[in-house]
Amino acid sequence: MNNIRLIISDMDGTLFNKKQQLSSETINTLKQVQQQGIGVVLASGRGLKDLLYFSKQLELDNYPLSGYITLNGLELYDSKKKNIVKHQRLTYKDVLIFNEISMTYEIPLILFYETNSYLLNSNSINKTYLVDTSCLEKSNLEQIKSLDENKLLKIVLCAHEDSIEKMLKSLDKKIFETYEISKVEKQWVEINPKGIHKGLGVLDYLKYYHITKEEIVVFGNGENDISMLSQTKNSVAVENAQDLVKKQANYLCQSNLDDGVAKFIRKKIL
16 A cells, blocks of 8 residues: 555454553554654544543654544544544434434433433343443433533443344334434444434545545444445455445454554555
8 A cells, every 4th residue: 555644443343452452563553654654543433532542642642644533423633733623413302312212112322421421211221231331320311401412422322232123123214314323333323413424524534634535544343434444445344343344345454352453554554
């Protein structure tokens, strides 16, 4: 791969190891590419605050092209200027819509705000519920209504994969026409406004920095990565990626547990 100016990568299941950390090989590789003038962009469904620690590890603030695409494309962040260059939010109205879906299908609803995370309809959690809820505050619509909706970051539906599949197959088509509904993992579904996804985040980032699609490499593993993998011929899926993702990608690298992204970069770019 020649004339690469930007490396864009998903985090969970792509860069992170099983401890949800960056390995020393990954850190050193991404530092090295930045030292050679290639920017590094972390593209995630997570919010900005969840990623700032990794910014320090990778020294993203020191390099002009590096930054973040967060919340599946809702926000773009310029690390060098410490500036959010794009910002969009879900609203309380959206919460009401997905709260009704949550109750109908008996699937817990998780709301991520800037300062806290809330769990609604937790009575629907059964023995097959797969997420640690210790960091979530049990809540209700009355409390949520009193919160600043401008600080709402993400809406998630989470349950056993059978319940998720049943819901996705049964939802009214109008919901899919209004929202981007991404199955990030088999048991984890994230909600964005229609038209907001990682792919759009990539396009906005390229426009902001005047970079072409031919000058980027994109790495991913989940369904919410497909939209950004489709933006360039330099698309790479890790070995542990979902089958749909592998079909979209033009290249395959080793798994996240084997530092696949770092090894691919060293072989093809450095």
